[in-house]
Amino acid sequence: MNIAIASGKGGTGKTTIATSLAHALAQTQISTQFYDCDVEAPNAHIFLHPSLTQEEKVELLIPQVNEEKCTSCGKCASVCQYNAILILGKPLIFPELCHSCGACLLACPESAITEVPKQIGKLASGFTPDHIHFHHGLLDIGQPMAVPIISELKQKLSSQSDHINIIDAPPGTSCPVVETIRNTDFVILVSEPNPFGLHDLKLAHQLIQELNLPAGLIINKDEPGFSQLEEYCRDNHLDILMRIPFKKEYSHQISEGKLLDQLDPTLNTQFTTLIKTIKNKIHQSKDSA
Amino acid sequence: MKQLVILSGKGGTGKTSISASLIHLAAQNSKQLNPLFLDADVDAANLALLIDNTPIELHEFYGSKIAHIEQSSCIACGKCKTLCRFNAIDIKNNQFIIDPFACEGCQVCFDHCPTQAISMQENLAGHWYRSESKFGPFYHADLRPGQENSGKLISKIKSQAKQIGESNQHQLLIIDGPPGIGCPVISAISGASLALIVVEPSISGIHDMKRILETAHHFKIPAMVCINKADLNPERTAEIKAYCQSQELTVLAEIPFDPAITTAMKQNQPITQYQPNSKTSQAIQQLWLKLSNSLFQ
Numbered sequence: 070m071n072i073a074i075a076s077g078k079g080g081t082g083k084t085t086i087a088t089s090l091a092h093a094l095a096q097t098q099i100s101t102q103f104y105d106c107d108v109e110a111p112n113a114h115i116f117l118h119p120s121l122t123q124e125e126k127v128e129l130l131i132p133q134v135n136e137e138k139c140t141s142c143g144k145c146a147s148v149c150q151y152n153a154i155l156i157l158g159k160p161l162i163f164p165e166l167c168h169s170c171g172a173c174l175l176a177c178p179e180s181a182i183t184e185v186p187k188q189i190g191k192l193a194s195g196f197t198p199d200h201i202h203f204h205h206g207l208l209d210i211g212q213p214m215a216v217p218i219i220s221e222l223k224q225k226l227s228s229q230s231d232h233i234n235i236i237d238a239p240p241g242t243s244c245p246v247v248e249t250i251r252n253t254d255f256v257i258l259v260s261e262p263n264p265f266g267l268h269d270l271k272l273a274h275q276l277i278q279e280l281n282l283p284a285g286l287i288i289n290k291d292e293p294g295f296s297q298l299e300e301y302c303r304d305n306h307l308d309i310l311m312r313i314p315f316k317k318e319y320s321h322q323i324s325e326g327k328l329l330d331q332l333d334p335t336l337n338t339q340f341t342t343l344i345k346t347i348k349n350k351i352h353q354s355k356d357s358a
Numbered sequence: 359m360k361q362l363v364i365l366s367g368k369g370g371t372g373k374t375s376i377s378a379s380l381i382h383l384a385a386q387n388s389k390q391l392n393p394l395f396l397d398a399d400v401d402a403a404n405l406a407l408l409i410d411n412t413p414i415e416l417h418e419f420y421g422s423k424i425a426h427i428e429q430s431s432c433i434a435c436g437k438c439k440t441l442c443r444f445n446a447i448d449i450k451n452n453q454f455i456i457d458p459f460a461c462e463g464c465q466v467c468f469d470h471c472p473t474q475a476i477s478m479q480e481n482l483a484g485h486w487y488r489s490e491s492k493f494g495p496f497y498h499a500d501l502r503p504g505q506e507n508s509g510k511l512i513s514k515i516k517s518q519a520k521q522i523g524e525s526n527q528h529q530l531l532i533i534d535g536p537p538g539i540g541c542p543v544i545s546a547i548s549g550a551s552l553a554l555i556v557v558e559p560s561i562s563g564i565h566d567m568k569r570i571l572e573t574a575h576h577f578k579i580p581a582m583v584c585i586n587k588a589d590l591n592p593e594r595t596a597e598i599k600a601y602c603q604s605q606e607l608t609v610l611a612e613i614p615f616d617p618a619i620t621t622a623m624k625q626n627q628p629i630t631q632y633q634p635n636s637k638t639s640q641a642i643q644q645l646w647l648k649l650s651n652s653l654f655q
Contacts, residue, residue, distance in 0.1 A: 077402050079537040080370010084562070109538035110367045110569060112562035150422060150464050170443055170464030210569065211576040213509065213541035240369040240537050242503040243401040247459045263620050265374065269402040276503035280459065295624065317590070317615075324560030324591045 071226060071234045071253040072347060075277075077269030079240035081259045082289035082313070082323075083107075087237040088116035089329040090257075093340035095199040096330075100232045103197075104225065105205035106249040107239040108190060108218045115326045119203035121193040127206065127218045128186035129169040134160050138181035145173035145182060165213055190218040194225070202227070215245045223248070233344070242272045250277070255347050256284040257310065262295040270298070274307060283354040285310040285347070310346060311339055359523045360551040360653045361531045363398070365574075367566030369537035371558045372586040374399070375619050376642065377534035378408035378628035383646040384530060385493035391529040391650075396519050397498040398512045398546040399536040400484065401505075408628050411489040411496050419499065419514065421483030421507040422463025425456045431475035438467035438476065459504055483507055486515050488522075495522060508536070512545040520549075530653070539573045547574060552653055553581040554610070559594035567598070571607070581607065582652065584645055588612035608652075611645035614638055 074087040084107070094101045105113040114121070132145070136159050146154040153166035154173060164187055174182045189212045194204040204225050206218040226234050238249040250256050256277050260270040270286070277284045285308040288298065292315045302309055313319075313329065313336065322332050330337040364377045377395075384393040397405035425446070427438070432454055439447040439454060446460035447467065458481075468476045483506070486499035497519045499511050516533070523531050533550070536542040547553055553574045557567040567583070574581040583602050588595045595612065602609045614637060622632035630639045 078370060078404070079402070080368065107538075109540045109543075110369070110566040112368070112565060115561045115565060148465065148469060168462055168464060170462065170466055171441070172464050172466045172469065175441070175466065175470065208540055210539065210572045211544075213544050215538070215540045241399075241401040241508075243501055243508045243542075244504075244506040245540070247504050251459065264407050264623055264626070265404045268404055268407060272402065272503045279504060320587075320590055320615075324558070324563070324594060326561045 070232070070348070070351070071236060072255050072257060073236040073238055073250040073253040074257045074259060075238040075246060075250055075273055076240060076259045077242055077273035078260070078265055081261050081266060083259050084112045084116065084237055085323050085329060086257065086259055086287055086289065087235050088113050089336070090340050090343065091117065091201050091235045092199060092328050093330040093337050094233055094344060095201050097341055100229070102202045102227045102232055102234045103204065104222055104234060104236045106219045106222060106236055108206035108208045108215050108222070109239060111205045111207060113237050114203065114205060116328055117197045117201060117203055119195045119197045119201070122195040124191055124193045126188050127190045127192060127221050128188050129167065129214070129217055130184035131164045131167050131169065131187045132162055132173050132182045133185045134162070135181045135183065138179045140179055142178065144176045144178065148172045148176040189214060192218070192222055192225070215239070216248045219245055219248045242276050246276065247280070250280065250282065253282060254351050256282050258284055258286045259289050260286060260298060261290045262288060262292060262298045267298050267301060271301065274305065283350055285350065287311045287313065289313045290315040311343055359520065359528055359531055361533060361549060362552050362554060362649065362653060363533040363535050363546055363550040364554045364556060365535040365543060365547065365570050366537060366556045367539060367570035368563050371556045371563060372619070373556050374404045374408065374534050375623065375629065376556055376584065376586065376613070377532060378405060379630040379639070379642045380646055380649070381409065381493050381532050382628045382630050383643060384532060384650070387646070388650065392494065392527060393530040393532060394495040394497070394519055394523055394528045395493070395532040395534070396496070396515055397534045398516070398542065399534060400499045400501045400508050400511050400542070403498055403500060405534045406498055407626060408623065409491050409493060409496060410626065411491040413487045413489045415488040417486050418482055419484045419486055419511050421481045421505055421510070423478040424458050424461045424463060424481045425465070425467050426477050426479050427454055427456055428475045428477065429453055431473050433473050435472060438471055441466050441470055462506065484511060486511065488518065509541040509545040512542055516545070539569050543570070543573065544577070547577055547579050550579050552649070553579050554649065555581055555583045556586050557583060557598055558587050559585060559591040559598060561594070564594065564598060564601070571605070583607055583609045584611045584613065585609060586613045587615040590615045610648045611641050613641045613645070
């Protein structure tokens with residue numbers, strides 16, 4: 070079962086909730102895997118303390134031109150949709166713009182193009198002290214493309230039916246988020262009760278509806294004084310799964326890498342019940358589909 | 359024209375709240391600067407919620423074209439699926455169909471389909487706006503959820519803002535940046551005179567601050583640091599200051615944790631406008647003075 074945690078707005082508590090949920094699950098002997106897909110700013114390892122024993126590179130295939138075979142016909146540049154090839158006498162390749170689609174390779178009439186791997190990031194994995202199988206991706210500094218790393222990371226998802234995969238998404242609502250939440254079974258949205266939280270929740274919820282995924286909301290840093298968030302949930306049939314109150318003490322503990330389920334026993338119980346609720350919702354959505 | 363970009367690596371550290379206050383102070387205190395500003399967080403754009411504005415221009419933004427398979431011409435040979443490197447071609451009910459969320463518009467399937475069953479269709483990916491506000495001209499955009507090309511959209515509005523800025527003698531462009539370190543951040547930071555990194559005193563905040571500082575360094579953009587919610591964890595605030603000192607980076611300000619920032623947000627105002635004399639607003643005023651000194655002296 071694949072459960073993603075997403076939010077739209079950054080800093081609402083995605084990672085706090087994802088790691089606390091994984092930790093609470095692992096205490097109940099459920100086999101839990103964790104995937105930190107926020108490859109630009111991954112933080113889950115800070116909370117779960119895995120010992121990262123496995124590491125592998127993520128590479129993109131970048132075209133390389135054999136200048137002896139190349140006749141400078143320009144077909145490679147004309148098929149490239151990303152302006153990654155410029156003909157200056159011979160073709161000049163801009164690796165940062167290349168999406169590795171292979172169009173130039175297929176278009177070259179002289180078979181003068183081969184592909185060479187270029188590292189854009191890496192994956193690392195290992196076990197936490199609570200036996201969570203932990204995985205994360207890391208985009209190299211200066212590299213623009215997060216999606217290929219997320220896509221490689223998701224190849225590692227456990228397909229065993231009794232395993233629960235917790236997938237921590239990046240902020241926003243654009244391509245890295247789509248890649249993260251695609252083909253998951255359920256999305257936990259996290260928002261906070263203020264105008265920014267609501268604005269970005271609406272965008273994330275719209276995306277989830279377009280992808281046709283079942284979802285529910287956790288209101289984090291909950292406090293009175295902003296009823297619009299609940300009104301939105303009521304009017305748009307978004308179930309509120311859980312509320313985590315705002316407490317300055319929580320903020321301090323989280324800033325030190327502590328988990329919510331350890332701070333408060335009632336939250337621990339709520340996280341374990343949450344999984345049962347989610348399982349029911351997944352069954353309901355499959356029955357209605 | 360100078361460009362100041364506000365970044366953080368980690369999301370939710372207070373980039374937009376601080377950006378809006380700096381925009382307010384720049385407009386209020388430095389008439390000769392004639393500042394203009396831009397929201398570069400195009401997939402979760404919130405700056406417009408803090409700055410009262412009226413859109414003057416609305417433009418459509420088209421992203422990469424998306425492939426579409428015409429079923430009546432498709433012979434189900436599977437060549438498109440074999441060639442597509444983005445897993446964007448699904449088989450449903452024995453029909454080959456495109457997953458528009460996975461398609462990156464490379465046109466390989468379009469170019470190589472033996473029956474020309476594939477067309478490339480225009481894709482309205484979002485809108486961008488030029489707005490007027492009492493703090494100056496404001497450029498912002500909405501990327502439709504699930505779209506690619508946030509970097510391209512940011513480059514688009516930046517080039518528009520720069521064009522107007524340079525022809526109308528604006529001295530400063532303030533850019534509220536996106537979280538992360540990837541494509542949208544690279545678009546937002548390119549050409550900046552100075553990057554202000556907003557960090558919160560937590561282990562995660564420090565981890566991500568280092569990644570965005572490395573990114574700024576990689577692109578040779580000077581960076582300075584501001585610690586937000588500094589009193590939430592004094593030990594981590596001290597750690598940030600020690601790190602910055604070791605790297606010869608300036609810490610410009612320590613802004614206290616202040617629930618009034620959220621109250622001001624609910625009134626659609628920057629904190630410096632809502633409570634100009636509070637301790638928080640004074641800290642941001644000091645931040646602005648130091649920033650303007652760094653930028654213009």
